[in-house]
Amino acid sequence: MTLALLEPLLFLAAAGSAAAGLLILQLGLQRVFSVAPRLKPGQDVVAADTSLTVVIPAFNEAHNIEACVASVLANQPPCRDWSVLVVDDESSDATVDNALRAGSAAPHFRLIQAGPRPDNERWVGKNWACSRAVDQVSSEWLLFIDADVRLKPDALKRSLAQALDEQADLLSLAPRLSCGCLAEWMVQPIMASLLGLGFPILETNDPASPVAFAAGPFMLFKASTYAQIGGHRALAGEVVEDLALARAIKGGGHRLCYLLGLDAVDLRMYSDLAALWEGWTKNWYLGLDRDPVKALGAALVVVLMFSVPWLLLPASLLLLWLQPLLASAWWWVLALASLAILQQLLLRLWTRSNFDVPLSYWWLMGAGGLLVGAIGPVSIWRTRTGRGWTWKGRALN
Numbered sequence: 001m002t003l004a005l006l007e008p009l010l011f012l013a014a015a016g017s018a019a020a021g022l023l024i025l026q027l028g029l030q031r032v033f034s035v036a037p038r039l040k041p042g043q044d045v046v047a048a049d050t051s052l053t054v055v056i057p058a059f060n061e062a063h064n065i066e067a068c069v070a071s072v073l074a075n076q077p078p079c080r081d082w083s084v085l086v087v088d089d090e091s092s093d094a095t096v097d098n099a100l101r102a103g104s105a106a107p108h109f110r111l112i113q114a115g116p117r118p119d120n121e122r123w124v125g126k127n128w129a130c131s132r133a134v135d136q137v138s139s140e141w142l143l144f145i146d147a148d149v150r151l152k153p154d155a156l157k158r159s160l161a162q163a164l165d166e167q168a169d170l171l172s173l174a175p176r177l178s179c180g181c182l183a184e185w186m187v188q189p190i191m192a193s194l195l196g197l198g199f200p201i202l203e204t205n206d207p208a209s210p211v212a213f214a215a216g217p218f219m220l221f222k223a224s225t226y227a228q229i230g231g232h233r234a235l236a237g238e239v240v241e242d243l244a245l246a247r248a249i250k251g252g253g254h255r256l257c258y259l260l261g262l263d264a265v266d267l268r269m270y271s272d273l274a275a276l277w278e279g280w281t282k283n284w285y286l287g288l289d290r291d292p293v294k295a296l297g298a299a300l301v302v303v304l305m306f307s308v309p310w311l312l313l314p315a316s317l318l319l320l321w322l323q324p325l326l327a328s329a330w331w332w333v334l335a336l337a338s339l340a341i342l343q344q345l346l347l348r349l350w351t352r353s354n355f356d357v358p359l360s361y362w363w364l365m366g367a368g369g370l371l372v373g374a375i376g377p378v379s380i381w382r383t384r385t386g387r388g389w390t391w392k393g394r395a396l397n
Helices: 003-035 065-073 095-103 127-134 155-165 182-198 223-228 231-235 241-251 273-287 292-322 324-355 362-385
Strands: 048-058 079-088 109-113 141-145 149-151 170-174 218-222 256-260 265-267
Touching: 003 182, 003 292, 003 324, 048 065, 048 127, 048 155, 065 079, 065 095, 065 149, 079 095, 079 127, 095 109, 127 231, 141 155, 141 223, 155 170, 155 218, 155 256, 170 241, 182 273, 182 292, 182 324, 182 362, 218 223, 231 241, 241 256, 273 292, 273 362, 292 324, 292 362, 324 362
Parallel strands: 048 079, 048 141, 079 109, 170 256
Antiparallel strands: 141 218, 149 265, 170 218
């Protein structure tokens, strides 16, 4: 084989692999979501004869907290006795003022201060605020949600009813990801596809399987079971506390339910590129089991599927002109790259049809793939060295 033929063959292999990978991704998503358990509809759901506290930990969430609290307070009463508790984790912005603006008129709303973290203990993320909240309540159920969550009016009633019906010790809902800034439109649809395909929903709900997963933005606990596993206090130093809590629930022989709650919970994770970069470089390596091979491999696969086709498209057009003797090979490269780009559009069309996610900026998925490709190695470096490994500016090491 001559060197002249090697180049188009490599390009053909890359374009074909991208097209094949996208096909596998789309078929896999269709299979997963066709059988995944979902939050049941809310018709004729009667408010439960129990008690519930909705806990919202908040650190510098001035831009989120008001809308979050308003959406929770606008919910239909889920039970005979329910309340909303915001825990301010020493915010330096207008989080407290905005939370009070949204909730102070509601008799079942409270705001408390988490206070400083103990000097001789390692507490990361929201674990301290959640633990401080639990010290203040005595309800039979505890729901932890993030400030960037927006609940539909029947979300609390439906989730509590299903938790009671299925005798769940932890019920967690996978939210619908929403996007606002350009960086989110570039990256979040890709991440949502990977999460949807990569996390085993059926195995998580199977009591006989050791697999455990939960979505941190919405975690509804039976309070007695939460106390039995030690709650957030038992894993104060865990950065990915939702996975740790899910494993503690299932490892203790308790009932874990992980459901699609796409019509009940909306989540917008990041307000801009800086927040997105900080968040995903925090979670990427940890979410892939601290395995550098997995973390780098997954990032490279994303680049191959989403970015390489966009790079091959102009390259093949140029080489058609520069190497007319190899025109047939370059036509094949052009065709496969175009097919992969069409598959990206079909993936977004499927997402729009199933989850009401607009097509906005779908043509920037190639740039989003490059961004994810950079997130992988940076996440490994930050997590292993502790340099720049932060969340909302707070060091995690």
